[in-house]
Amino acid sequence: MMQEAAAHKTASEAAPLLDVRDMTVQFFSRHGTLTALDNVSFAIRPGEVLGIVGESGAGKSLTGASIVGLLPDSGRVTAGEIRLGEQRIDNLDRTRMRRIRGREIGLIFQDPQTSLNPLLTVGKQLVQTITSHLDMSAAAARQRGIELLRDVGIPAPERRIDSYPHQFSGGMRQRVVIALALCADPRLVIADEPTTALDVSIQAQVLALLQDLVRKRGLAIMLITHDMGVIAEVADRIAVMYAGRIVEIGPVRQVIDSPSHPYTAGLMSAIPKLGDRARRLVQIDGNMPRLDAVPSGCAFNPRCPRVMDICRVERPQLRPARAGHAACHLYPALPQAET
Amino acid sequence: MSILRRFANSDLGYSFLHSRVVVAAAIVVAVVVVAAVGADALAPHNPFDLASLELFDALTPPAWEAGGQWIYPLGTDDQGRDVLSAIMYGTRVSLMVGFASVALSMAIGIPLGMISGYFGGMLDSVIMRFAEIQLTFPAILIALLIDGIVRTALPRDIHSDIAVFVLIAAIGFSNWVQYARTVRGMTLVERSKEYVQAAQVTGVHPLLIMLRHILPNVASPVLVIATIGLALAIVTEATLSFLGVGVPPTQPSLGTLIRIGNDFLFSGEWWIATFPSVTLVALVISVNLLGDWLRDVLNPRLN
Amino acid sequence: MLGMLLRRMVESLIVLFAVAFIAFSLFSFIGDPVNNMLGQEATEAERLDMRERLGLNDSVIVQFTRFIGRAVQGEFGVSYRQSRPVIDLIAESLPATLELSFFAMVLAVGLGIPIGIQTAINRDSLVSKALMTGSLIGISLPTFLAGILLIMIFSVKLGWLPSFGRGQVVQLGWWGTGLRTWSGIKALILPTITLAIFQMTLIVRLVRSEMLEVLQADFIKFARARGLRERLVQFGYALPNTLVPVITIVGLQLGSVIAFAIVTETVFQWPGMGLLFIQSVTFADVPVMAAYLILIALIFVVINLLVDMLYYVIDPRLRSMGGL
Numbered sequence: 001m002m003q004e005a006a007a008h009k010t011a012s013e014a015a016p017l018l019d020v021r022d023m024t025v026q027f028f029s030r031h032g033t034l035t036a037l038d039n040v041s042f043a044i045r046p047g048e049v050l051g052i053v054g055e056s057g058a059g060k061s062l063t064g065a066s067i068v069g070l071l072p073d074s075g076r077v078t079a080g081e082i083r084l085g086e087q088r089i090d091n092l093d094r095t096r097m098r099r100i101r102g103r104e105i106g107l108i109f110q111d112p113q114t115s116l117n118p119l120l121t122v123g124k125q126l127v128q129t130i131t132s133h134l135d136m137s138a139a140a141a142r143q144r145g146i147e148l149l150r151d152v153g154i155p156a157p158e159r160r161i162d163s164y165p166h167q168f169s170g171g172m173r174q175r176v177v178i179a180l181a182l183c184a185d186p187r188l189v190i191a192d193e194p195t196t197a198l199d200v201s202i203q204a205q206v207l208a209l210l211q212d213l214v215r216k217r218g219l220a221i222m223l224i225t226h227d228m229g230v231i232a233e234v235a236d237r238i239a240v241m242y243a244g245r246i247v248e249i250g251p252v253r254q255v256i257d258s259p260s261h262p263y264t265a266g267l268m269s270a271i272p273k274l275g276d277r278a279r280r281l282v283q284i285d286g287n288m289p290r291l292d293a294v295p296s297g298c299a300f301n302p303r304c305p306r307v308m309d310i311c312r313v314e315r316p317q318l319r320p321a322r323a324g325h326a327a328c329h330l331y332p333a334l335p336q337a338e339t
Numbered sequence: 340m341s342i343l344r345r346f347a348n349s350d351l352g353y354s355f356l357h358s359r360v361v362v363a364a365a366i367v368v369a370v371v372v373v374a375a376v377g378a379d380a381l382a383p384h385n386p387f388d389l390a391s392l393e394l395f396d397a398l399t400p401p402a403w404e405a406g407g408q409w410i411y412p413l414g415t416d417d418q419g420r421d422v423l424s425a426i427m428y429g430t431r432v433s434l435m436v437g438f439a440s441v442a443l444s445m446a447i448g449i450p451l452g453m454i455s456g457y458f459g460g461m462l463d464s465v466i467m468r469f470a471e472i473q474l475t476f477p478a479i480l481i482a483l484l485i486d487g488i489v490r491t492a493l494p495r496d497i498h499s500d501i502a503v504f505v506l507i508a509a510i511g512f513s514n515w516v517q518y519a520r521t522v523r524g525m526t527l528v529e530r531s532k533e534y535v536q537a538a539q540v541t542g543v544h545p546l547l548i549m550l551r552h553i554l555p556n557v558a559s560p561v562l563v564i565a566t567i568g569l570a571l572a573i574v575t576e577a578t579l580s581f582l583g584v585g586v587p588p589t590q591p592s593l594g595t596l597i598r599i600g601n602d603f604l605f606s607g608e609w610w611i612a613t614f615p616s617v618t619l620v621a622l623v624i625s626v627n628l629l630g631d632w633l634r635d636v637l638n639p640r641l642n
Numbered sequence: 643m644l645g646m647l648l649r650r651m652v653e654s655l656i657v658l659f660a661v662a663f664i665a666f667s668l669f670s671f672i673g674d675p676v677n678n679m680l681g682q683e684a685t686e687a688e689r690l691d692m693r694e695r696l697g698l699n700d701s702v703i704v705q706f707t708r709f710i711g712r713a714v715q716g717e718f719g720v721s722y723r724q725s726r727p728v729i730d731l732i733a734e735s736l737p738a739t740l741e742l743s744f745f746a747m748v749l750a751v752g753l754g755i756p757i758g759i760q761t762a763i764n765r766d767s768l769v770s771k772a773l774m775t776g777s778l779i780g781i782s783l784p785t786f787l788a789g790i791l792l793i794m795i796f797s798v799k800l801g802w803l804p805s806f807g808r809g810q811v812v813q814l815g816w817w818g819t820g821l822r823t824w825s826g827i828k829a830l831i832l833p834t835i836t837l838a839i840f841q842m843t844l845i846v847r848l849v850r851s852e853m854l855e856v857l858q859a860d861f862i863k864f865a866r867a868r869g870l871r872e873r874l875v876q877f878g879y880a881l882p883n884t885l886v887p888v889i890t891i892v893g894l895q896l897g898s899v900i901a902f903a904i905v906t907e908t909v910f911q912w913p914g915m916g917l918l919f920i921q922s923v924t925f926a927d928v929p930v931m932a933a934y935l936i937l938i939a940l941i942f943v944v945i946n947l948l949v950d951m952l953y954y955v956i957d958p959r960l961r962s963m964g965g966l
Contacts, residue, residue, distance in 0.1 A: 070866060094872075102869030109867070114860035118959060119882045128878070129868045164958040180868060472657055476942070477898040479905070487923040487931055491668065574784045581786045582908055582920055594784075601790060605798060616787055624782040631778070 015085075016043035017220050018067070018105075018188055022080035023090075025059075025066050025244075029074055034291050036062055036075065038244045041318065044188065049214060049221045051235030051252065053228065053267070055288050058241040060224045064190040067222075068105055069097040084188070103133040106181030110193040112173035116165035122149075122176050123161035126183060133184035148179040153209060171202035178209065185217075192224045207234055228267070232256060237324075240264045243289055243299040250324015260326035263300045298329065306330065361632045364625035371622050375430035383410065384421040386428055387589075401610050414610040416599060422610060425596055426618050432592040433619070436507055437573040441565050443511025444572075448518025449561065453549050455519065456526025467523070470516040478513035479575060485509035486584050499587040506585050510575050517564050525557040559637040566630035570623045577619055593619045650950055654943040661939035665932035666709045718933035723925045728933045731918055736937075737817045738808055739914035742906070743899045745830060746837035750899075751892060754842040755885075758849025762857065762884075763876055773846070780843035785902065789836040789909035796832060804829045806911040837906040841899055848891055853884040886957055893949035897942040 025037035037059050044050045052060045065071055067082055069092070082090040089100055101107070109115050117125055126145035127138055136144065142161070149157035152175040165173060174194065181189055191210065195203040211234050213219050223235055231238055231252065239249040240261065248261040259265040286303040289295060295302055301311040310329050321331040374381060400406050401414040401422075411421050455466045473481065489505045490498055498505070529535055529552060538548050573593075579585035580594030581601075588595060593615045600612025684692075700708075712718070718728035757777075761770040783791075797805035809825030811818040820826030856862065857880050865875045904916035911917065915934060922930035 068867065070863070098869045098871070100869070101867055107864070107867035109860055109864055111860060115864040117861045117865065117879050117883070119886070119957070120878075121958075128870060128874060132868070132870050132874070166959045177864070180864070183868065476938075477901045480898075480901040480938070483904065483920070483923055484935070487926075488668065490923065491926040491928060491931075570782065574782075577784050578786055578905055581784075582905065584920070584923055597787070597790075604790065604794065612790070616790075620779075620783060620787065623784070624779060627778055627782050 015045070016083075017046045017048075017085060018044040018222070019083040020063075020067065020080070021082075023063075023066060023077060023082060024079040025062060025071065025075055026078045027072075027075045031292065035294075036244050036291055037066065039080070040241075040244075040246055041080075042239050042246060042249055044220045044222055046187065046220050047214060047218045048237065049211075049223055049235045051231035051238040052222065052224045052241060053226060053231055053238060054241035056226065057288060057291075059244040060226075060241055061192050062244075063241070064107070064192050064222065064224055067190065068101050068107060070101075099133070102129060102181075102186065103184045104186050104188065106183075106186035106189040108174075108177055108181045108189060108191040108194045111197045112170055112177050113197065115177050116173065116180075118165055121162050121164055122168075125180060126161070129180055129183040144183075145179075148182060149176070151182070151213075152176070152179045153205075154179070170198055171205060174198060174202075174206050175209065178206075178213075182213070182217075186219075188220045188222065189213075190222045190224070193226070194223070195230060196225065196227065203230070210234060228256070240267070243294050244291060245299060245327065246318065247300065247328070248321075248324060248326040249318065250322070250326075254323035258322060260321035260324065260331065261300075261328045262304050262306050262330070264326075266305075298327075358632065361628060364628035364632075367621055367625040368629065371430060371618065371625075372434065374427050375434050378424070378427040378431050381427065383412070384424040386420040386425045400608075414608075416611045417603065417608075422614055425591065426593070426615050429591050429593045429596045429615060430618060430622070432503070432586055432590055433573055433576055433594070433622075436503065436510065436576045436586070436592065437569050439507045440510035440514070440572045440576075441568050443507060444514040444568060445518055445561065445565060447511070448515035449522050449554075449557070451515070452519035452522025453526050453553060453557075456523040457530055457545060457549060457553070463523075466519065470519055473513075474516050478510070478571070479578060481513035482506075482509035482575060482579060483582075483584060485512060486579065490584070499589070502585070502587045503590065506576060506579060509579070510572050513575075514568055514571065517568065518561060521560050521564060522557045525560060526553050529553045529556050563630060563634045563637060566626060566633055570626040570630065573619070573623055573626070647947075647950065650947060654947060658936075658939055658943055661935055662710060662713060663706070665713075665935045666706050668928050668932050713933075713936055718936075719929040721922075721927055721930050723922065723927045723930070728929045731930060732915065732933055732937065733816055734818065735913055735915045735918045737819060738912060739900060739903050739907070739916060741820060742830065742833055742837060742912060742914060743896075743903055745834045746841065746903075746906075747896055747899050749834060749838040750841035750845055750895075753838075754845030755849055755888070757842075758846045759853060759876075759881065759884075761846065762850045762853035765854070774850075777843045777846045780839050781847070783839070785836060785840050785905045786909050788839050789832070789906060792832045792836055793909070803832050805832070808913055833906050833910045833912050836909065837899065837903055840902065841895055844895065845888070845892060849884060849888055852887055853880055856880045856883045859883070886953075889952060889956065890949055893945055893952070894942075897938075897945045900941060901938060 020043070021041050023037060023040045024035065027034040027036055040059075040063060042050065052063060054060050062071075062075075066075075066077055067089075069089075071077070077090050080090070081088055084100065084104055089097070092100065116122070120128075123142060123145055126148065127141040130136060130141040130144055131138065134141070134144075146157045146161055149161060154160050154172060154175055160168075165176070168176060178194075189210075194210070195206050198206060207230060210221060210223075214221060221234075223231065225231060235252045237250060238252045238255045239246050240255070240263065241247065242263050248255060248259065248264045250260070255264060256268055259268050289299060289302075295312070296315075297313050298304070298307075298311040298316050301307050304311065308329055314329070316327045316329050318325045318327045319331050321328070379385075399408060399411050399415040399419075401412065404414075412423050414422050416422060416425065451466050451470075455463045486505055486509050493501075526549075535548060535552050538552065539545075576585060576592060577594030577597065580592050581598045583598065585594055586592045588599075591599070596615035597612050597619070600608075600610075600615060603609075603611045716729045718732075720726065721728050721731055724731065757773050761773050761777075764770050793805040796803045804825070807829055808820045809827070809829035810823040811820050811826060812822040813819075814822075820830055857876075862875060862880055865879050866872075870879075901916070903912075903914060904920055906912065907914045907916035908920055915937070918930060919934045921927070922934070
């Protein structure tokens, strides 16, 4: 962790806002125990955007849900710890966890069509969220709601606040969702595929809004997506997930331009040019293993073009590699392979 | 053996064997079905053989009560019929009407649902509009109506000969909508899938597509509806027979037996109505339990 | 919204027309009303006279038009069985059925919705499991058996409540109510419970499954992610969204409860329309059957329209569609 922080230029001095260490999440069912997240470690500093990428099922969304304590009933964080600033938040009771959600950590989901309660006006939903966390009268909360709508770029917010969700367009609705996530001024926002359900032209606007918020409010964002274009645009650092593990983490330029892990390399080779936003991850030969059949050693070994004997037996740890960290036996076995 | 083991290892088998309630329900259904189907061989008496009836033995209480005899374990009714045997024969009628009317509902609902979903357009709107309207009328009213029309149209003696078939038709026609709606929904989903579209493009006959690709996919939801529908059909039959518009008294079902016994409830001969009622409720609860279980297992959405 | 409502009304009229035609067909094509009215022993002259008087020699279209015209005026002919105007029989029995159905529905909704919510929110609690078991029994227990059981316990064993009839009825104009006398209220209790059991069970199961589904929705996840209190999420977010579809079905159920009353009325010898109908079915009393059908269809259609209108009030998505 320390080496990685040192390697990072922009926010290297600041203490991490969110610090996830060796987080393991398991699901318990009659089929046995399923390890969905395995020793996941990363940190986000104030004002930083960390992109989390991976194929669907790699555990990206689950990582977000675990941090805010919104796992399904059958799942639990079984090892590791999660710190928000100085506070450990993985062992809080329901009520204290609820006060973290929305107040300290905001969440944004993929589909603005379904994220809002269709039967309540936007204003009502804003006021309820604000008064849940801040000691405010309904009138003051409404005023704050109007300001928030203005901040996220809703025109004529004093009028629009009394509209119902269906009266907004898709892009506008996602702005409302962002306003709701920002109601109580959280320091960190976990955005789970915030642009996936939107048209390409609107995606750019929403991304610009997110970047703007980072700049103006010093917000930290954990951006979960499978869209490399989005990551390249807004992320400072990037964590690549595979089968419930982080396989590579590092500054976004380095990871994209010269990936360390063969899996990341495979992902990047599918992208001919940077900034080609419309392009999604193209699959490498074979499929990501199901969680109940993760191979021993390195989870990627059956698909890896550079597989070695050790990969089938020993699980690689995250180790310094180039500008970041990678979990691969090529490092430090080949510490200075090529530049 | 290997089939048994495969069943026990499957999800279906696991959840079956691990729910005592469901196992108990399956046993109740099995016992009732065997007793009913094998009534000719298993029943201690033949309640329809007038020669064997002893009016002298009428209104004998169950064997364990004072005045009871073990040749009539559950007592006899006012005509001296053995209640246990009457229940076994009556259950057979109830089950037959139940299964037959479910089969009829399926025979109407599944093809209409598939046609509606597959071809869409005008045909679809007409069928579904009709279904919607029928759905607003309760099944029992429609069944009563069909029964009433036939009763009005036919002379009484012919009517009692075909009463069972009228009953089956009435219940069957009143319950097809469920199947049609579900199958239509499933057909819409399947039709949009690539393999079905590929088959369409290569000129496979729609009938063949429906039979080969769509029908297998609607099997499990239809099984759930059919199981719960069987319980509903048995209750509807019992209700109609209780109301006196169901099967003729010469061929009593459980509902008829309860209707007959109901007249004796107040005079103290409780067993005539009670045992058929218990049989009916146990059967219906068990079938419903199996239906609920099937729905939970086959529809993972809420698990 | 007006266009939608207009379309619904046209549909309703078509349904009414279709039901009226079925009712009319009962008269004209099925069974011989002359035989039914005069019996087998009537002379040929009597028959011809009766045919002429009933207008049976006119064309089908003329007869149907006449039938509709009369039906609109509440003129359904004379009961074969009781030789009294059908409209009088209906007027006498309608209040009994409506009072019974109303209280049964109030009971079913009043208990069914809270129980449904409880079993959805606290899915795995002991209380919920007991309630779900109860609902399984409720849905499996045929209505007539429930009635018999209640009679056995509260009338025969305990002797608290009457087992049949409406008690003393007070006339308020043409409306005969049982609510003004103590005996009338006592007589209402058991039939109301009997009729309510099945409806309540349906409502419990419906509310439960709708609510479980809504609780999986994205906006519930998002509400929790914003740190709203669980109470607010459940009752402010999940419940209203659950109730939107529930209202439709409960509304439609209101119509079917009147038809379901047939069974309850038979068990308790409750002098309502259901009892009248079942007697007319067993006696092939066509005029009464026809009138009952048309009346039930009318009630259903009116309820359907009311439910549609209620929908617009509740759901803002529909409301703004018509620009209200």
